[in-house]
Amino acid sequence: MNILSKFRFKWFISTKSIGYSIDFFERVYKIYLNHKKVIHWRDGYPVYSLSTPAVYSKPAVNLFARSVFSTIQNRNLPNLMSFAVNDICNVRCKHCSFFESVDDISRQSLDLKQSQKLIKDAQELGVSVINIVGGEPLLREDLAEIISSIDKDLSTAILFTNGLILEAKVQKLRQAGLDGVYISIDSADKETHDQKRQKEGLFDKAMLGIEAAKKTGLSVGISCVISEDDFRNGMLEKIIELGKKIGVHEVLIFDMVPVGRAKDRGDLIDNRDWIEEMIEFTEKYNDDKTYPGILVYAYATSYRSTGCSGGTSYFYVSPYGDISPCDFNHEGFGNVLEKPLHKIWDKLSSHPDFHQATWNGCKMKDSNFIKQKESSKPNSCSGCNC
Numbered sequence: 220m221n222i223l224s225k226f227r228f229k230w231f232i233s234t235k236s237i238g239y240s241i242d243f244f245e246r247v248y249k250i251y252l253n254h255k256k257v258i259h260w261r262d263g264y265p266v267y268s269l270s271t272p273a274v275y276s277k278p279a280v281n282l283f284a285r286s287v288f289s290t291i292q293n294r295n296l297p298n299l300m301s302f303a304v305n306d307i308c309n310v311r312c313k314h315c316s317f318f319e320s321v322d323d324i325s326r327q328s329l330d331l332k333q334s335q336k337l338i339k340d341a342q343e344l345g346v347s348v349i350n351i352v353g354g355e356p357l358l359r360e361d362l363a364e365i366i367s368s369i370d371k372d373l374s375t376a377i378l379f380t381n382g383l384i385l386e387a388k389v390q391k392l393r394q395a396g397l398d399g400v401y402i403s404i405d406s407a408d409k410e411t412h413d414q415k416r417q418k419e420g421l422f423d424k425a426m427l428g429i430e431a432a433k434k435t436g437l438s439v440g441i442s443c444v445i446s447e448d449d450f451r452n453g454m455l456e457k458i459i460e461l462g463k464k465i466g467v468h469e470v471l472i473f474d475m476v477p478v479g480r481a482k483d484r485g486d487l488i489d490n491r492d493w494i495e496e497m498i499e500f501t502e503k504y505n506d507d508k509t510y511p512g513i514l515v516y517a518y519a520t521s522y523r524s525t526g527c528s529g530g531t532s533y534f535y536v537s538p539y540g541d542i543s544p545c546d547f548n549h550e551g552f553g554n555v556l557e558k559p560l561h562k563i564w565d566k567l568s569s570h571p572d573f574h575q576a577t578w579n580g581c582k583m584k585d586s587n588f589i590k591q592k593e594s595s596k597p598n599s600c601s602g603c604n605c
Contacts, residue, residue: 251271252268254512295530298346303538304356309418316479406458455497470513
């Protein structure tokens with residue numbers, strides 16, 4: 220390449236790279252989220268979703284770097300971990316995927332040192348997003364210490380909470396290194412919301428928590444669980460309008476899954492027509508920059524986006540250290556107190572049911588997957604540490 224050609228190439232890069240970068244990120248997030256709008260600027264970095272690191276942040280560098288090494292190694296590496304830091308809660312939601320009966324919980328949760336080791340080991344595997352869940356994680360007294368142990372050069376930290384006691388704790392958690400928070404709101408009508416979660420006054424407390432979280436500079440989202448009836452009667456539309464009114468950055472929509480306290484809801488299995496309608500319904504809000512970003516879980520787990528990523532790029536850790544494919548599928552693959560995390564991940568990510576993403580949405584709502592797991596139970600050893 221002669222001097223003139225080199226100069227021309229450098230000039231081309233300097234004038235075109237900015238536009239190319241914008242096009243690249245917009246396309247990536249349009250595929251993943253079903254929108255391409257920046258929903259928040261956190262600490263000077265653009266955020267497309269609470270579920271991903273801020274663009275150009277160090278955790279985002281880690282995400283893309285690990286993607287390269289995943290290709291080089293020809294194996295799945297995790298980029299997302301949900302860690303349930305406790306097994307207690309101050310509300311009793313009818314749709315909870317964790318509890319069947321709070322009173323049945325008797326095992327010991329990981330202590331601070333064990334939690335910190337789990338986080339370190341997860342980050343060594345490549346995790347760039349750490350979801351702090353529960354139970355109700357704000358009830359854990361050393362939560363700030365857990366969050367502060369996350370290496371912020373590698374991972375972004377996101378909290379899921381019912382918001383009951385968020386207002387009093389959010390400033391300390393922000394100082395500890397928390398990046399974002401999802402507050403559960405299942406109805407724009409406070410009486411209905413409180414009834415769904417069986418806690419009077421919860422809605423008002425959650426609103427105070429949301430306002431306090433926004434003032435700290437956190438990325439703030441609403442997380443809601445929607446049934447077909449909720450969608451049909453306009454409840455989802457009202458939640459989205461509420462999100463716009465109170466100025467949250469994102470609305471995360473879960474369709475109800477037949478697990479936990481909703482395990483007997485057979486009507487939730489193989490019922491996708493209304494979910495497709497819901498995905499289409501939310502597009503107009505994602506095309507409108509005056510609304511929060513709308514992330515539909517069923518969209519993300521479909522062929523349009525990542526698909527069901529449990530075991531391919533995501534895993535869940537119970538309060539006791541058990542590793543499972545996701546929050547909704549508690550099939551055990553080992554415990555971090557008994558076996559190194561990387562070996563458990565290797566077992567999970569190479570399992571025939573989880574070694575690649577599936578395109579039919581949540582596996583726990585797929586009758587074929589459920590039947591297969593039921594038929595294999597007598598001879599299965601997937602929950603052991605062999």
